[in-house]
Amino acid sequence: MGATGSVVANSASSVEQTEGGDATRNTPKVVELKKLPDAIEEAVYVHEKFPLIIDTTEQAGRFLKYQTGTFISFDDPIQSMKSNLNKSLVGSFQFGRTLTLKFKTLEGMNESIFEPNVFPKEVLCRSKFFTDEVWKSVLPSKTSEDGDDITISSEFVFILCTNTDFVPPALYELMHVIKVVDKLTPSGANSATSGAEEDPMEQIAVMFGAKEVIRNSTQLVEAAFDGDLGEVKNYLDKGYHLESVDGRKHTALSEAACQGHMEVITHLLQIGADPNSTSDTGRSPLWRAAFNGHVEAVKMLLEAGASPEFVDKVSMESAFDVAQNEEVRGILSAWDMNTTVQLMEQRRRVILANLESRIKTSAEREFYARNLIRKELIEKAMSNDIQGIKVILEEVAAECEASSRDGSPAKPRATVEVRNDGGQSLLSIAAQFDIIDLAMFLLTHYKTIDADRWDLNPGELSMEAKIFKPNVNSRDLKGWSCACICVFHDSRRVLQALLEHGADPNIRSSYNKNAWDLAKDELDAAEKVTKSNKEIRQVLIDYDQMTNASKANAIFGSGKVPNSTNMSEEQRQKILYEGLGADGSAVVMNIEMNKESSLNPHSSKGDVKKKGKAGGASKGKGKKA
Template sequence: MATQSLEPPLEAHAADAGDGESPTLRVSLKELPDAMDTAVYVLEKFPLLVDPSGQATRFLKYQRGSMLMAANPADMAPDSLRRHLVGALKHGSLLIINLDSLVSMELEQFFTPESFPREVFSRQELFTPEVLGRLLRPGEGDPEINEFIVNDHFKLVVLCRATTPPPATAKEMCVIHVQLPTEAQQGGDGAELAKALGVAKEKKRNSVELVEAAFDNEMETVVGCLDKNYDIESEDGHAHTALSEASCQGHKNIVGLLLERGADPNKCNDENRSPLYRAAYNGHIETLQLLLESGGDPRLRSKQGETAYDVAKNAEVQDFLAQWDLSKTDQLVEERRKVIEAKWQERITTHVEREQFALMTIHSELLDAARKGDVSALEKQLEQLVDEALETGDRPRASADIRDEKGSTLLAIAAQFDHLELVTMLVSRSKALKQQALGTAAASASSIQQQAAARIAMLARVWKVSVNSRDCRGWTPVAIAVFHEAKRSLRVLLDNGADPNLKNQYNKNAYYFAKDDLDAANSIVKSRAEVRL
C-alpha cells in the first residue's frame, strides 16, 4: 500500500458562520463534489459557488443537469425556470443558475410563486405538496402531485464568477469558494479539472477477489468486480491476472468474457509465463484457441526460456500450436494496438460512464445489504472502499451515509427493518473510529504509524453517519423506526442522540406516531393513518 498523506477533513476549510450568516466552505476543485454534498445533506443549504477562475463552471458542464445563464432572458423566463426545475426535481439532477460576473443580480429577482418560488432555497419547503402542486402542470405532461416523487439527488446550484457573491442570495445558501491549486499542484493546465472528472489518469483499483474468482470459475463475482470498475489486469502476489488464472484452469467462459472486456492476452506473471503458456501446460485446447484468436503470442518465453510449445501437456496441444499461423498473431497484435489507441481517444467519455455505472453498482449493493441486515457484507464492502481510496489517493466511492432514490440512508433502511445489529454498528462504529483517529494522529511518528493513522481516519470518514438525517420527505430514522414498529432499533437511535422532535414535511414527528401515554422508546404506532411515501 502506498504511503498516504492525511488530508485535512473538509470541515478544516470551513469558516464558522456567525449569527445570521451563511455557512462558508473553502475547497479545491477536487473537493467540490464532497463539499456540495456536505452543504445539502449536512448543512441543509443549497450551494452557491464562488468561482473566479471558472474551473467549477467547466467542471459542472460535465455533470448531469441544466445550466441556465442569468443574463439570458430566454433561460430565465418563468416557463423555462419552471420546466427546468420540475425536470431536475424528477430526475435528481443539478439545476445550475450561472450569474457569471453580474455582481448586482440576486436570485430573488426571478422568484414567482407558480414557476420559481422562494422556497427553492429550502429542501424541506420546496419538497412540500403545496409548493410542488403549484409547479406541476398535468395538462402539459407533468404527473399529478400524488404521483410525483422528488429524487433526493436534486441540487440547486448558483454559480458566481465575482469574488464577492450577491449578499441576499449568499445569506440563504452555503457559500463555497472554489480555490485554485498552486502551480506545483496543478501539474499543467486543466489537470485539476481532469482530476475532478476522474479522467486525468484512470484509477487502477486492484482486486485480488477478481483474480481468485477467475481461478474458482465464479462468473457472477468476476462480472460484479468488473462492473465496479476494478482493474481487469488486477494481480495477486505472483502477478497472476484474472485471465492468467482462468486460462490456467481452462475456464473458457471466463476467459472469453475477460478477453471481450479487453484483458491483455500477453500479460505475464512474475515468472514471465503468459496465459497462453499456462493453458498449454495444462492442456486446455479450447482456451488456447480463444487466446490465440485474441492475439496471444506463442513465441513469448518464460524466465526459464521456455515457450508454450515447450511446456505443452501432450502432443495434441503441441500439434495445435505448431499449426498456428504466426503472421496472424502479428496481425491481431497490431489490430489490438489500434483498438487500444482508439479507446484512448474516447477515454474521457467512457471512463466517466464506467465510473458512474460502477458507483451505481456499489451503492446498490450497500443498499441491498442494509435491507437484508447483512452486517458482514456491508462491513466488507466499506473496508474495501477504504483500502482502495488509500491506495489510489482518491476519495472513497461510497460511504455509510449514502442514500437510495427516496433519500433514505443505510441507517434509516436498517431501522425500518429493525436490523438491530446493523443499526447498532452504524451508530457506534463512527464514534469509536473518530476517537481512535484522534488518538493515533497524536501518536503518529513513524511512517507505519502514519499509514495506520491515515487508514483509521479514512475508516472514520467512510463510516460517518447522521442519526438525524432526513429523507426527501423529511422522515428521520427515529420516526421511521416508530412508524415501522422497530422497537429495538428505536432504543438504539434514542440512546445515540436521535431527536424525536424533528418533523417531516407533513409537520409530524416521531411522537405523533407513538401512543400518547407511553415513552417514545417503548411505543409504536398501531394505525396507519398516513402511509410513508
C-alpha cells in the first residue's frame, strides 16, 4: 500500500478510540450524479464522516468545482503547495465552505501531502479535526494570538475525490466512501442504450437550480420567416427563447435562412443563435439556405460555424447535394472544414463560459439562501418559536415538492438538522436549554405528517416528513450527543423525552465520554462530592432499568445479559466489561458496587469511599482473600 497506507493507517489508529473501532466495510455507496448532494449530506450528518468520492466518470469533479468553496487538483503543483493548502483549509472551515482535493489516484497521496500545524492528516477524520487542539493548530502564527476570534463552522466539509476505484482500506474507516456512476440500471442493462445522453454540464446546472428556463414562441419563429426584425426583437424582449421552434423543430434562424432574410440572420447570429440546430428531419439552417440558393446567407452561416456535413434524414442529401445553383456549390466545396471545427470549438467555449457563470451565480445565491434560512431556524429555536419553525419548514417542503414536479432534484434548502456555529441541531439546542415543548415537537411532529397519505409505501416518508424528522443522536462539532448535552446542562425533562424516543446515552464524544460519564458526581482531591448529579443520573438509571426490566441479570447501561450457567465467571466478566472505556464509566461503577454489595450485605450501595483508588472493591470484606 506504500506511503498512502501509512498515512491513513496512522490516522485510523489515532481515531480508533473516538470512533469506537468499528469494522470497516470496503464497499462504497453507489449513487447517480443527481443524488450526490444527498449522499454528501448523509455522510456528514448521519455517518458524521467526511466524504471520499470515487469519480471514474469525472462527473462529480465537474459538480464539485462549482461548490461554494475551494477545488484543488493535485495535478497542479501551484495549487497543491503547502502554503495554498493551509490558506484554503483555514478559509474553508472559517467560512463554512467546501474544500475538495482531487487526485487521479489515491496511490499518489503520500506522507508529503500532510504536515502538522499546516495541513494535518487529522483532516481525514471529521471527529478528530473538529477538536480544538487540531483545527486551531493550523491557524497562521500572526492570527494565533487572536485565535479566540476565529471559530470553525459546522458547515465546513472536506472532500477527497479520486478518478480510480482504488481506496486504501483504512480510508473506509476514516471517511464515508461514495461512488458516482452514470446511471443505476438493472443487472445486465446497458445505460448507453437507455435513452438520449444528457449533457453533464446541463445536469449540473439543474442540480444547482441554474436550469435554463425555455419559453417557446412559435410566433417568434413565424416573425423570422416573414423577415420582420422588429417583431423578432419584440418577442425576444418579452423573454421568449432564442432557440424557440415550430412544430417541425425549425428555429427562428432556420426560418430566416430558408427565406434569405439577411437582417434577421445577422441579428440572430450576433446574439448567439445556434447555426447547427436541426429540424425533425435533420435539416440545418445552412442546408435550407443552400436548397433555396441564398448565397449571402450560406456565406454568413459558414463564417458563423455552420457545418455543411448535416444531411436530410430521408434523402440522406447534404447541403452541397441540394444546392440550388453552382455558386452555392462552389462556396461549399471550397470551404475548409478545419475552419468549421475551430469556429464550433469557439462557440462551445462561449456557451460553456456562459453556463459556468450561470451555475456559479446560482450556487452562490443558493448558498446564501440556505444560510439565511439556517440562521432564522436557529434563532427561532433559541426563542422556542415552534410555530415559526413549522411555517419556515412547511414553506421549504412546498418549494421542494414544486421543484420535483418541474423535474428538478428534490433537495430541500433546510431541515430540522440545520446546525449553528457549534454544530448543534435544533434538537441539541432544545437539549441545552431544557426546552421541552420544542423537543417534543421535534420528536413527534414528523410522525403525524403522513397520517392521511395513502399513496406512500409502508415505512416510506414524504418529503415534508423527512424535512421535519430529527436525528435523536445528532452530535455537535465536539461529538457531544443530545443526551450528553442534556446531562451536562441538567436538562432532565428533555433527557427523559430523548430516551423515550430512542436516544442512546452510550454514544461517546471526541473526548471519549458518554452521558453516563457526565452523570457522575464531581469529586475533589479528597474524593468528597463537590457537585451532585444524582437527579440527572437517576433519569438515566430509571430509563435503563425500565428497558431492561424483563431481562434477568441485566446490567444497566450495558444492555448485556450474560448467562452465568453456560460460561465461566471469567467469560462472564469479559462480556460485562467488553467495550467499556478504561477511564471507568457509570456502568463499571455499578458492576463494582453490585459486586461489593454481594460480598458484604451490610455495606451501603453507595459506599463509594470503601472502594480503592482504581475503582475496585476494597479487600478484607466478605470472604477471606
